Amino acid sequence: MAHLLGAEALHLEFPTRVIFEGVTLGIDEGSRIGVVGRNGDGKSTLMSILSGRLEPDSGRVTTRRGVTMGVLDQRDILPLDAIVSDVIVGGREEHEWAGDARIRDVISGLATDIPWESTIGALSGGQRRRVALAALLVGDWDILFLDEPTNHLDVEGVAWLAQHLKRRWSPNSGALVVVTHDRWFLDEVSTDTWEVHDGIVEPFEGGYAAYVLQRVERDRSASVTEAKRQNLMKKELAWLRRGAPARTAKPKFRIDAAETLIADEPPVRDKVALSQMATSRLGKQVVDVIEAGVSYGDRRILHDIEWRIAPGERTGILGVNGAGKSTLLKLVTGEVEPTEGRVTRGKTVKFAILDQQLADLAEFADERVNTVVGRYRTSYVSGGKEMTPGQLLERLGFTTPQLQTAVKDLSGGQKRRLQLLLILLDEPNVLILDEPTNDLDTDMLAAMEDLLDTWPGTLLVVSHDRYLLERVTDTQYAVLDGVMRHLPGGVDQYLAIRKEAVEGAGEATDRPTATQGASASVAAAAKKSGLSGAEKRNAEKELASLDRRIKKGAAERLALLDQFAAHDQGDYTGLGEIQKKVAELEARTEKLEAEWLLVSEKLEG
Template identity: 65%
Template sequence: MAHLLGAEQLRLKFPNRIVLDGVSLGLADGDRVGLVGRNGDGKSSLMRLLAGRTEPDSGRVTVRRGVTVGMLDQTDALLPDETVGHAIVGDAEEHEWARDPRIRDVISGLVTDVPWDSPIASLSGGQRRRTALAALLVRDLDVLLLDEPTNHLDVEGVTWLAEHLRARFAGGQGAFAVVTHDRWFLDEVTTTTWEVHDGVVEPFEGGYAAYVLARVERDRQASAIAAKRANLMKKELAWLRRGAPARTSKPKFRIDAANALIADEPPVRDTVALTRMATSRLGRDVVELDAAGVAYDGGHDVLRDITWHLGPGDRVGILGGNGAGKSTLLGLVTGDLEPTSGRVKRGKTVKAAWLSQDLHELTDVANQRITDVIAPYRVAFTSASGDELTPGQILERLGFTSAHLATPVKDLSGGQKRRLQLVLVLLGEPNVLVLDEPTNDMDTDMLAAMEDLLDGWPGTLLVVSHDRYLLERVTDDQYAVLPGTDGGTLRHLPGGVEEYLALRAAGVGAPAPTAGRAASTSAGSTGPAAAPAAPAASGAERHAARKELASLERRMEKRSADAAKLHVTMAEHDPSDYPGLEKLAGQLREIEAEVTELEERWMELASD
């Protein structure tokens, strides 16, 4: 666990505030760190300091001799006249770089659709971003510092990047730190979390799920303001623990502690109450597509033969690659677009709203203060619990303080504008809401706050996002728009995002959906008929399972205690004795691997 780079007493001050104050930390071989915190609290500033791109006002960053460091900034430094190929592999001949499996993997994972000989200036923003990421990942670097690497990546791209980083650092050599709002990605690739807040950096063991648990425990003892924050994190923890097997098969936090904290926490959404309220606002008919299709450009089918039923209170996630036809499908739902074949029937009371990516809702109010923008509104909506939420309450829940109310809209940060855009859309009192990539420019705290708000919103919700955590968190059902030679089709995904990734990896095109399958999201349903249930366990089998659970818990406690003792031994060990430290580190890795296996078996038994 050799030291790679470190920061000592870093202080960074901006004209109006202190961003970092006396921060000391370091990266060693095997470290996989995720940085979280509110927008503006200094995550990117810390990364630039560690990369040597910014000088601190005081303190210093040291890098061990021979260690190479590379950083992906939010703005790239690619040369406009340089070709894509040269930006990634430089002057190397094709036979030189093509035999390197890492380079081949990076190119196939990120830039297969980017013209190799095109100049950088001709690329779209997403293509340019992926080219910059590829140019970094093909290099042989000891430390990677990644600032929002998942921006402009679709679900498949984010999954590839997670697999690449896990494989790249599997041997415990080298380290990386990443800033991202993608919480699924954080939990997949990181083993330590640094929370940047109020000028300090607070470390937590584990990925995002473990960080949520630790924050809940920490904030229970905090002030009244922090207690409100703790309640939100407690709800997040409950969802993480009770969620799909895909999220809980690799638990990164202690099972007993998590269960104790959420014992009295209700489900994140009261689906019965939401469906009842949505039905009262919408009736039983919302939107029904019957063999609907859309053709452009002289007969080219973008979508064909789509049969789909949306009921009151349905919460649906839409997956699909760029250009697959997702926006066209949503246009049919909202009425912004009419089909060229088939028909679309919308309920008489449907009032749809679309949260767009381009913030056009704020154009006409750019020079107004927030308080003037929301002044005409009185009540936004009545939540499932029966509470009437005022505009001010919604603003507060989304992180706006009284001091923000006098700020002109044009002076807000990107994340603040995104949150205000959502407020204005909700104030229009729609009963069908479409969210198009709503996570842009939001930090993890604000994403949790937005999800909490949507949990009580009584209407039909459609979400298009490459953020699989968000899709799983706020929707109950997922569909994919899959392109085909005769036009895009809609396919239900009972297995969620994992099923979509498997389909895409296999190159499978979706068959035209049938009314019975695609219409399975009618009011109150969560997909097609469930598979036959497994036979119930016998009394002897249940007794044996309980005995094994108890044994597993004892073994987990013992091995966790062994790991804690090793940590103490390593801290007291002679730092110049590298062979001795490496031997201890190997023992620690073995124990941690054993604990992970025990926890996975515990989860398998507990879920039966």
């Protein structure tokens, strides 16, 4: 493969520390590189040096003659008075750019809901980010440097971007270097991983899953101080291998080696034990939402919502922006009252919300971290082990000097971790996570997920981070057209439903606008099912039957867990029998869900 860019003996030093010491690396045609590392270790700085935006103190970066580079920074600096269409397509007439398949694809993927003639200043922060990304992607670049490109993208947007980057160049041409905390995205687009740490850049072969495996292998011989990181990565590896086989099916992920490393690793979560603890803390009733709806005047936001939230339930909520996810959560907590139907809550329910605002830390702004934490409980039980708040802070990546830091001086990621810790120390039994991954690097996300694995309560998660949703929740629902829909097929099913809806809307539009026209062209290229009418009807009946059986199994499981909680806790034989029934039921449900996916794929063609 032809060489595009090389960096030799890079050295960069800030007043307080050395960022890079003797870093040498290269980018070739066909490179697809994901960059990971702790916040502050130099990922964005590395991108700036390689793209020529920052000069190192010593060393050099060389490029092949004629190589073009496109860069997406974390901050989008666009003229506020610029027009969206001018920023994206450079003021060209529609008939000029509409014939370019790449431009149509980019507009349909990122800008269909953005007013084409609006000024940048009139857009939201998320819309500005998407315009900046679209303006970059319509260009023709040999190397693309993307710094957190998934910020402000929903699940659909992230999936679109991954597919676009995979199709953008032929396998042995072009190059991509991407910094992101989105681990699903990393695994989709990268064939190599660079870990930035301790002043060096360490290369790994493969995407995120393969990187985790190699890091566990590396850490086996690490010092005692690395033991905690090693154990955490082993748990991450176990989930990747057992819980998400499709993600680890790539040739570079050495399955035999992974199986050896995780042979003694227990399941990520003991679901029965957690359900038992959750029931003892919550009782049998958490929240029952019965035929509920919410309307504002003539606008109906939600309707016919039927959701009986169980003790220990771990549910992810999907939906486009404005679909009603936040309204649904407020309906659950009582912040919004239903305009139809009813909502009942258990007497012992105690809600806590980890949201995007960090508002609950404002009152502690001038206080030190250890002072704030000291006001809460002196101990916390995690995974059957009692831990002090200080040990919890260490587990979430805080160093001893940072305990003396004022809350207002913490980084965004540190504030997010402190917020989670204070919530857990307050001992709620229903925890709602609203986009909790902002400002967290991959290591801290893994640490947060590890902590949540042992949390014995009901967990409701709204997030655009697909990896997090699949990692910490057991069931997913979507808010679609104002109603809740169960997703036995998880995020993949949701994306398929949304794709079908978008394509249907595109085909139904008689006179599409410029941005709608791009979506319609994508729709026209979609694969259609090859089933005959009779075969399609039979498949639809089978799908409906499987859906009913899955829902019935979920109800039976809840009944068994209620029975477990009400049973004499000293009768170990009886408890064991109930536990066995739960395990058998879960195994049958997994088979039904696999069948559901097969039939669904058949229908989709």
